[in-house]
Amino acid sequence: MDDVITKSKDVTLLEVLDRVLDKGVIISGDIVISIADVDLIYLGLKVMLSSVETMEQLRGAPIEGPMQEPS
Amino acid sequence: MSARANLADQNNLSEVQMLIYLYCLTNKVPELSRPVIEMKAGSRPLLDGMAGKEVKNLVDRPYFVEHQGLYAVASKVKENEFSEANLKKNLTDFEWIRAKASIHEKVIEGVMKNACVIPFKLGTIFNTEDNLRAMLDGHAQAFKQNFRKLEGKEEWGLKVYCDLEKLKSAIGQEEAKILKMVKEIDSASCGKAYLLKKKKEQLLKDTLTNRINEYGQKSFEILKALSLEARINKLLPKEVTERHDEMILNSAFLVDKDKVTNLIQAVDRLKAKYNDKGINFDFTGPWPPYNFCSLSKEKAQSG
Numbered sequence: 001m002d003d004v005i006t007k008s009k010d011v012t013l014l015e016v017l018d019r020v021l022d023k024g025v026i027i028s029g030d031i032v033i034s035i036a037d038v039d040l041i042y043l044g045l046k047v048m049l050s051s052v053e054t055m056e057q058l059r060g061a062p063i064e065g066p067m068q069e070p071s
Numbered sequence: 072m073s074a075r076a077n078l079a080d081q082n083n084l085s086e087v088q089m090l091i092y093l094y095c096l097t098n099k100v101p102e103l104s105r106p107v108i109e110m111k112a113g114s115r116p117l118l119d120g121m122a123g124k125e126v127k128n129l130v131d132r133p134y135f136v137e138h139q140g141l142y143a144v145a146s147k148v149k150e151n152e153f154s155e156a157n158l159k160k161n162l163t164d165f166e167w168i169r170a171k172a173s174i175h176e177k178v179i180e181g182v183m184k185n186a187c188v189i190p191f192k193l194g195t196i197f198n199t200e201d202n203l204r205a206m207l208d209g210h211a212q213a214f215k216q217n218f219r220k221l222e223g224k225e226e227w228g229l230k231v232y233c234d235l236e237k238l239k240s241a242i243g244q245e246e247a248k249i250l251k252m253v254k255e256i257d258s259a260s261c262g263k264a265y266l267l268k269k270k271k272e273q274l275l276k277d278t279l280t281n282r283i284n285e286y287g288q289k290s291f292e293i294l295k296a297l298s299l300e301a302r303i304n305k306l307l308p309k310e311v312t313e314r315h316d317e318m319i320l321n322s323a324f325l326v327d328k329d330k331v332t333n334l335i336q337a338v339d340r341l342k343a344k345y346n347d348k349g350i351n352f353d354f355t356g357p358w359p360p361y362n363f364c365s366l367s368k369e370k371a372q373s374g
Contacts, residue, residue, distance in 0.1 A: 013169065014312060015228060015355055016176045018304070018321070021168075023361035024190040027206060029093065031155045031196040033162065 089147040090154070091203055092121045093195040094133065094178045095359065097142045097186040098218040103133050118181045120146030121153075121174050133178050136200055138207040141214055144182055145203065153196055162194075179359045187222045189214060190359040210366060217364045224299065224325050226363060227334060227356030231290050231320035232312075233283055237349025242278050249274060286350050287320040290341055297333045298324040302362045316351055323362035331356070 103118050120131040136143045151157055161167045172193060179190050197203040207214070243249055252271045256264050295301035304321040312318060326334060338354040345352075 013173075014307070015230075015358075016172050017168075018307065019358065019361040020172045020175050020190075020193040022192060024095075024192040024359075025195075025364055025366060026192045027195065027210070027366070029195045029206070030198040030202055031090065031153065031158060031194070033155060033158050033194060 088150045090150060091145050091197040091200060092148045092153065093191050093197065093203065094121075094144045094146070094175060095182060095191055096189040096207075096214055096218075097135075097144065097182060098140065098215075098222075099142065099186055100137075101135050101142055101144050101182045102185045103135070103144070103182070118178050119174065120148075120178065121171060122146065122148045133182075136203055136207075138204045139211050141207050141211060143203055143207060144178065144188075145197075146178075148196070158194065158196075176359075183357075183359055187218055188359050189217050189221065189364045190361050213366045217366075221325075221360050221364065223328055224360070224363075225328055225331060225357035226360040227324050227326055227331065227354065228358060228362075229290065229294055229320065229322045229324065229338065230318060230353040230355075231287055231322075232314060232316040232351040232353070233286070233319045234316040234349035234351065235279065238282060239275060239279060241348040242275060242282065246274075246278060249278070282348075283319050286345055286348075290352070291320055291322050293337050293341065294322070294324050294334055297330065297337060298326045300325040300363055304362070316349070319350075323358075325360065325363045328357075 118133045120133050122131040131146060133144055133146045136145060152161065161171075175193050179188055182188055197206070243253075249271060252267060252274070256267045256271065259267055291301065291303065302323045304323065306318045306321055309315075309317065324334065335354065338352055341350075342352055
């Protein structure tokens with residue numbers, strides 16, 4: 001199974017952004033910017049998120065559960 | 072700007088300040104181009120780098136810098152795009168991010184075909200190769216430790232979604248309590264029916280939450296048991312996923328290459344069991360191990 005199993009190009013883009021923007025080795029190069037500070041970009045809507053709080057507001061009532069990453 | 076620079080060809084890049092963009096590390100010489108035998112006249116090597124179409128010829132090609140048995144895959148990029156000020160500006164441009172993220176991933180996946188990789192986050196940039204080497208030097212032991220862990224392994228990702236209406240409907244048909252309440256509502260007087268309906272809605276909502284937690288938890292635990300390491304990540308809202316269903320689990324797994332089929336089969340079983348209840352599974356891979364090469368390891372869970 002050599003290829004990435006995906007449903008569509010859009011699924012791939014979501015998966016790529018979910019990885020390259022704030023995962024992988026994170027060290028300061030000579031150019032110091034924090035993409036995590038720049039926040040996750042919405043696909044399509046192009047809305048900048050500033051916090052989990054904003055996410056919750058946009059989503060409506062939050063679904064609570066143990067499956068959230070501890071902050 | 073000096074007279075010399077004014078006269079210089081736009082593509083004479085020795086006059087242009089270039090920065091070094093880092094994609095990933097490998098622990099052996101990386102293969103960065105198509106074998107010569109496949110190349111036709113005028114064709115370009117397999118991997119195009121981060122600078123994009125503006126930068127021609129050799130400069131935009133990924134190359135590697137070796138240091139202490141570590142190979143850093145990098146390419147030259149322009150200051151007018153990647154200096155701190157310009158980068159900050161470009162990072163507000165979604166189309167720019169989309170394009171660069173794709174290139175970043177393509178290069179790493181290309182390298183990953185023939186070597187174990189440690190991927191870097193998007194945007195790790197150095198002024199000079201000496202600085203890049205200094206960074207490698209400073210973390211050499213940690214990188215080598217990561218390679219020992221990662222060799223022969225793959226990252227696979229599981230995102231689980233829930234179609235709330237579908238699950239609600241399934242619950243309504245399955246839960247005896249709720250079926251009983253529906254009967255009571257049917258035969259109740261107007262006022263009582265209203266109150267019972269409210270009660271039913273609350274019960275439905277609570278059951279929904281419990282079921283979502285249960286399904287998410289179960290899915291994660293099943294795959295974690297088949298993996299070397301597992302990680303839970305932030306949920307992404309609908310505005311990001313652009314789906315009709317709600318993400319209930321975002322997870323990644325580090326797996327022995329020859330054990331991957333176990334996980335694929337486990338996901339197939341989960342699909343068979345839970346699709347009818349509105350639970351959808353996206354299991355993708357192999358990915359470069361973005362989730363399992365942190366220099367500090369406190370977020371990973373051992374399986």
